Amino acid sequence: MVSRTVVGQSVDKLDGPALVTGQAVYTDDFSLPGMLFGKILWSSRAHARIRAIDTFAAERLPGIRLILHHGNVPRVAYTTAGQGFPEPSPYDSFIFDRKVRFVGDRVAAVFADNLIAAQEAVDLIRVEYEDLPAIFQPEEATQPNAPIIHDEEEIRGAFDPGHNLVSHLDLKIGDVEQSLAQATYQAEGTWITQFAQHVPMETHIVITYLDEWSRLVVRSSTQVPFHARRIISRLLDLPIQKVRVIKPRVGGGFGGKQEILLEDLCALATLRTRRPARIELSRKEEFVSARLMHPMKIQVRLGADSGGQLQAMEMRVLANTGAYGTHGSTVFFNTGSKTLPLYNKASHVRFVGDVVYTNLPVPGAYRGYGATEGYFALECAMDQLAAKMGMDPLLLRRKNHIREGETSPIFIKLGEGREGVDQTVQSCGLDRCIELGMKAFKWDEKRKNPRRIGSDRARGVGMSILMQGSSIPRVDMAAANLRMAEDGSFHLFLGATDIGTGSDTILAQIAAETIGLPTQRFTVHSSDTDFSPFDKGAYASSTTYLSGQAVYKAALAVRKQILGVAGLWFHVEPSTLEICQGVVFNRQGARLTLEEIGYRSYYLADQQQIEASASALSQASPPPFSAHFAEVEIDLETGIVRPLDYVVAVDCGVAINPELARGQVLGSLINGIGFALSEELLFSSRGVALNPNFLDYKILTSLDLPRIEIIPVETNEPTGPYGAKSIGEICINGPLPTLANAIFDATGIQMKEAPFTAERVWRALKRNE
Amino acid sequence: MKDFQLFSPTELEEALDLLTRHCGQMRILAGGTDLLIRMRDGQVQPETVLDLTRISALHFLRQDSNAIEIGPLITHTEVLCSPLLNQETPLLVQACRTIGGWQIRNRGTIGGNLCNASPAGDAVPPLYVLAAECTLASRRGRRVLPIQAFFHGPGQTVLAPDELLVGIQFPSPQPTPLQFFEKIGQRKALAISKVNMAFLGWTDQEGRFQKVRIALGAVAPTVVRAVRTEDYLVGKRPTADVIQAASDMIETEVQPIGDIRSTEQYRREVSGELLRLGLAKCQKEEHG
Numbered sequence A: 001m002v003s004r005t006v007v008g009q010s011v012d013k014l015d016g017p018a019l020v021t022g023q024a025v026y027t028d029d030f031s032l033p034g035m036l037f038g039k040i041l042w043s044s045r046a047h048a049r050i051r052a053i054d055t056f057a058a059e060r061l062p063g064i065r066l067i068l069h070h071g072n073v074p075r076v077a078y079t080t081a082g083q084g085f086p087e088p089s090p091y092d093s094f095i096f097d098r099k100v101r102f103v104g105d106r107v108a109a110v111f112a113d114n115l116i117a118a119q120e121a122v123d124l125i126r127v128e129y130e131d132l133p134a135i136f137q138p139e140e141a142t143q144p145n146a147p148i149i150h151d152e153e154e155i156r157g158a159f160d161p162g163h164n165l166v167s168h169l170d171l172k173i174g175d176v177e178q179s180l181a182q183a184t185y186q187a188e189g190t191w192i193t194q195f196a197q198h199v200p201m202e203t204h205i206v207i208t209y210l211d212e213w214s215r216l217v218v219r220s221s222t223q224v225p226f227h228a229r230r231i232i233s234r235l236l237d238l239p240i241q242k243v244r245v246i247k248p249r250v251g252g253g254f255g256g257k258q259e260i261l262l263e264d265l266c267a268l269a270t271l272r273t274r275r276p277a278r279i280e281l282s283r284k285e286e287f288v289s290a291r292l293m294h295p296m297k298i299q300v301r302l303g304a305d306s307g308g309q310l311q312a313m314e315m316r317v318l319a320n321t322g323a324y325g326t327h328g329s330t331v332f333f334n335t336g337s338k339t340l341p342l343y344n345k346a347s348h349v350r351f352v353g354d355v356v357y358t359n360l361p362v363p364g365a366y367r368g369y370g371a372t373e374g375y376f377a378l379e380c381a382m383d384q385l386a387a388k389m390g391m392d393p394l395l396l397r398r399k400n401h402i403r404e405g406e407t408s409p410i411f412i413k414l415g416e417g418r419e420g421v422d423q424t425v426q427s428c429g430l431d432r433c434i435e436l437g438m439k440a441f442k443w444d445e446k447r448k449n450p451r452r453i454g455s456d457r458a459r460g461v462g463m464s465i466l467m468q469g470s471s472i473p474r475v476d477m478a479a480a481n482l483r484m485a486e487d488g489s490f491h492l493f494l495g496a497t498d499i500g501t502g503s504d505t506i507l508a509q510i511a512a513e514t515i516g517l518p519t520q521r522f523t524v525h526s527s528d529t530d531f532s533p534f535d536k537g538a539y540a541s542s543t544t545y546l547s548g549q550a551v552y553k554a555a556l557a558v559r560k561q562i563l564g565v566a567g568l569w570f571h572v573e574p575s576t577l578e579i580c581q582g583v584v585f586n587r588q589g590a591r592l593t594l595e596e597i598g599y600r601s602y603y604l605a606d607q608q609q610i611e612a613s614a615s616a617l618s619q620a621s622p623p624p625f626s627a628h629f630a631e632v633e634i635d636l637e638t639g640i641v642r643p644l645d646y647v648v649a650v651d652c653g654v655a656i657n658p659e660l661a662r663g664q665v666l667g668s669l670i671n672g673i674g675f676a677l678s679e680e681l682l683f684s685s686r687g688v689a690l691n692p693n694f695l696d697y698k699i700l701t702s703l704d705l706p707r708i709e710i711i712p713v714e715t716n717e718p719t720g721p722y723g724a725k726s727i728g729e730i731c732i733n734g735p736l737p738t739l740a741n742a743i744f745d746a747t748g749i750q751m752k753e754a755p756f757t758a759e760r761v762w763r764a765l766k767r768n769e
Numbered sequence B: 001m002k003d004f005q006l007f008s009p010t011e012l013e014e015a016l017d018l019l020t021r022h023c024g025q026m027r028i029l030a031g032g033t034d035l036l037i038r039m040r041d042g043q044v045q046p047e048t049v050l051d052l053t054r055i056s057a058l059h060f061l062r063q064d065s066n067a068i069e070i071g072p073l074i075t076h077t078e079v080l081c082s083p084l085l086n087q088e089t090p091l092l093v094q095a096c097r098t099i100g101g102w103q104i105r106n107r108g109t110i111g112g113n114l115c116n117a118s119p120a121g122d123a124v125p126p127l128y129v130l131a132a133e134c135t136l137a138s139r140r141g142r143r144v145l146p147i148q149a150f151f152h153g154p155g156q157t158v159l160a161p162d163e164l165l166v167g168i169q170f171p172s173p174q175p176t177p178l179q180f181f182e183k184i185g186q187r188k189a190l191a192i193s194k195v196n197m198a199f200l201g202w203t204d205q206e207g208r209f210q211k212v213r214i215a216l217g218a219v220a221p222t223v224v225r226a227v228r229t230e231d232y233l234v235g236k237r238p239t240a241d242v243i244q245a246a247s248d249m250i251e252t253e254v255q256p257i258g259d260i261r262s263t264e265q266y267r268r269e270v271s272g273e274l275l276r277l278g279l280a281k282c283q284k285e286e287h288g
C-alpha cells in the first residue's frame, strides 16, 4: 500500500478550537438590528379543518409586526424533505393549510419585536376548528372507511392518498412461500419500533435577512443548504439567484435537519417586512413539530436448510409516517435495501410493505434511515433460527453473509423509492469483523458462562452483523473547489455540510494528502450557497465517500497545476517532480516552496490562479460492514437491563481520520443503545405527546453505558477516496438486535417491542413465569 | 420569566421580617433547582423572591450530644462529602448521591428537597426512617414537627406563608443499624425516582431485627412508612423466606399511581423488590 502521511492520521478538528472556546459560530450567535422574533401557533387538534382564524386581538398587541396563516401565504404543495430533485417524497405539505393533521401541526406564525410579545400574540389567536375523525394506529389507516388525511387535490407523489398510502411495494424474487414450506428450519416474528427523536443539542433555528442587494439571506442550522435554497425559491416564487443559504456550525443533525422546517416562514417575514427574522424551536417544539424516527412493525420469516443455509427471507413492513410523507417511501425502501443483501445466499426473497399516514407527528430522516428498524427484525429472527437449530448464532451468520466479489439482486431492485443500482461488493471486512470482534469480546468463553447469577439476576450475550451504504448512487452529486493563495495555503470551498461530523477536517485531509502538505494549511468554507459549489448535503452516509471523491479530483488537478509551475521554474518535466510537506523537489534535490510558487503565479511570471473545481457522482454505494457483540445483565425482579460490555468491529474501508471515525461509531452506538433501552415519545389517546421533555424522555448518560471497545477493520474500497467508505450511520443499527439477542440468551425471551425499558422487560418476564 | 424583585438578606431575622411584610407574595429561593424551573416556564410568577443563600445561620451541619442537626442550606454535595454523615447515616449519603447530577447536587439543598414536597424527593425517605424533626421559624416564633407532620400532600407542606424551615435534626442512630437507600429511576443519573426506599434496622446478637423502619417514596401522595412490614420483621432474621414475605407485604402497603414513568402495578411490585435488593447489598458488604 502507498504510504500516506495525512490520510489515516487523527488530525485535530479544524473547527475544534473555535467550538470549545465558544466563538460566535452557530446560527444563533448572531443578532441583527431590528430583528423580528417568530413564534408558531401549533394545532391543538389531531385532525381538523380550520373554519376561521381570528387574529384581531393578537394584532393589537404592541410590537406585533406580522401574522402569517393559510389565508395570507402562497399555497404551493411541496415536501419538507431536503432531497435531490425531483424529490422522492410526496408533495403533501403547504406553508399553512386549511387543515391540520396532527397535534403540533402549523397553524399560524407571529413575528414581533421581541419573543415575549410574539408568544403573547400566539396565545391570543383564536382558531375555530371543525374536528375530523383521526387515525392513531397505522393498521387503521388502510381500513375501508378510514378518514382520508390528505384529501387536498394538489397532492402529488403519494402512492394512494385516498387510502392513506404514501408508498406500497411488493418485491418478489423467486418463490418465498414454497421455499419456506420446504425449509428444514423456520423463524418468524413481528418486531415493533417506537417514535424517537434525534435530540440534537441545537434545536432547529433560522435567521433571515435581506442583503444590500435585496437578496434573501437564510442562515440556517441545516444539513442541506442547497436543497433548502431550491425549495425556498420554489415555495416563495423567488428566483434561486435571489436566495443565499448559509450554514454556520451546526449543533447536531442526525437526519432531523435534512428538512426545510422554518426557512419558509422566516423568509416570508423578511420579504414582507424587510426586517431580519428569527425562529428557534423550543425543546418541546423540537420533539413534537420537528421530525422523528419512523415507527415500524416488521414481520420477518426465514427459512433455512438442514445445514443452516438460508433459503428464503421475507420482510413485511408497516411504516407509520405520521401526518406527512417526508422521507416515507425512501426510508421504507432502505429498510429492505440496506438489510436483505447482507444474506445474499437466500435465493427466495420477498420485501413487501405499506407506508401510511396517521394523525401523529412526523417521522423523517433519522440516522440509520430505516435500516435500524429492519436490522432489529432481521437479526433477531436470525437468532431465533439459530436457537431452533441449536447452532451458535455467530456460525449461522458466517454461513450466510455476503462476501467480497459477490452481489445481491436487491441492489438493483431496491433504491431510493425506486429501482436501485447493480453493484458488486468490492471490499468486505465482515469476516474479520466477526473474527476480531468475537476474540476481543471472548464470545466462546462468555457463552459457556452460567446464565443465572444468584436468584434474581441473569446474564447473556448477543451479537449481530450489519451493513449500510455509502451515498445514493447515480442520484446525488458533490462538488468541491480548491484555490491556492500566494503563501501556499489553500481555501477549500465545499457544499459538503459539516454538521459536527468533522467532514471539513477529513475533506481537508484528503486534499492535503493529494497535494502533499499538512492539513493546517487549509481553510475550509462550508457551506454558503453563494460561494460553495453544489453538494447534496449531509445525509445518506455520503460525505466522506462522495464529497471526498470530488475533493480528491480537485486536489489532483491543483497538484498538476502546481507541478506545472514548478516545471517551468526548474525547466523540467512536471512528472519528474515531487511534493512533500508543501515543498516541491526535483530529482537533484532542489527545493521550491509552495509560497514561492504562489508568489510567482500571482505576481511574477505566467500569472494564473492555481485553482480547480471538480464534481463526483457515485456509481455504487459500497457498504461498510460491522459486527456487534454485547453482554447484558438483567435484574429479573425489576426488569432492569444493564449492558455490561459492548464490542464493535467495523469496516469503513480506510478511516481517513481514525479518531473522528471512532467518534462516529461511539456516537451512533450510544444513540442506538438509548433507542434500544429508553427513548420513546409517548402519546395520549388523542395524539398529544406526553413526554416532549428531558424529564420524561430519557437519553442515556455516560453512567448508563457499558464498557465499549471499538475495533477498526481496515479494507481498501477501490472506488472510495483513499479506500474510504462511510461510517456515520451503520453502527446505530446494532444495539437493538444485539441487546435483544443478549436478553434472549439470558432469559429465553425475545423482546420484540422497543425500547426494552425495565417495565417492558419485567412484564415479559412475568408473562413467561 | 417575569421580572421580580430579589431580596438577599444575610440575617435570619431580616429574612423573617421580609417574609412577614410580603406575606403570601414572596417565593423562597435556596438552590433554585426546583423553583427556577417553575418560574421559567411560568408556573409560578412571584413579584418578590427571598434568596436564602447568604444567611449563614441556615448553613450548618453539626452533632450535639447525640443529635445531628442539618441546616436547610446544606447541599446534596455537602452531604456526600461530610465525614459525619458518611459515618453515622450512610443511607442519607446514598440518597443524596442519586439526586440529579453533579451540577444539581452542587446547588440543590436538603431544605429545598423537603420544602418542594415531591413524593419522589430522594432525601425525604432517609429522614423519615431517621425520625427527623423539622424546625420552622417565623416572626411569631418557632415550632418543631416530626417529619411526617411536615407534609400535607404532593407539593404541599404545613409551612405558613411567613415561615421558613430553619433546621432538620435527628438522633444519631445508635448502635449502628443495618441501613440502605435504594432507588429505581429511568436511568442511572438525572432521573426522578419511580420508587425509592430507605431502610433502618437494628439487630440483636443473633441477627434478629429488634427495631425496623422502612419508608418509601413515589408510591403514595407523600413518603410513607411501611408499618406492618416493619412490625412483621421485628424478632425475625433476614432469611430469604422472611425477606420474600416482607417484600410481598410492602406491595400491599403502598398506594402508588400510574403515570408515564411507570404503571401502578410495576411500582407496587417493584417497591417490595427494593427491600430484597437493599438487604442483599447490606449482606454482601457484611460478608466482604
Ligand SMILES: Cc1cc2nc3c(=O)[nH]c(=O)nc-3n(C[C@H](O)[C@H](O)[C@H](O)COP(=O)(O)OP(=O)(O)OC[C@H]3O[C@@H](n4cnc5c(N)ncnc54)[C@H](O)[C@@H]3O)c2cc1C
Binding pocket: B027, B028, B029, B030, B031, B032, B033, B034, B035, B036, B037, B052, B072, B098, B099, B100, B101, B104, B107, B108, B109, B110, B111, B112, B113, B114, B115, B116, B120, B121, B122, B123, B159, B163, B164, B165, B166, B190, B191, B192, B193
Ligand atoms: C435536572 C434535575 C434533576 C433532579 N433530580 C432530582 C433527583 O434525582 N431527586 C430529587 O429528589 N430531586 C431532584 N431534583 C429536584 C431538586 O433538585 C431537589 O429537590 C433539590 O433538593 C431542591 O433544592 P433547591 O435548594 O434547589 O430548592 P429550591 O428550588 O430553591 O426550592 C424548592 C422549594 O422549596 C422552597 N424552599 C427552599 N428552601 C426553603 C426553606 N428553607 N424554607 C421554606 N421553603 C423553602 C422554595 O420556595 C421552593 O418552593 C432535580 C432537579 C433537576 C432540575
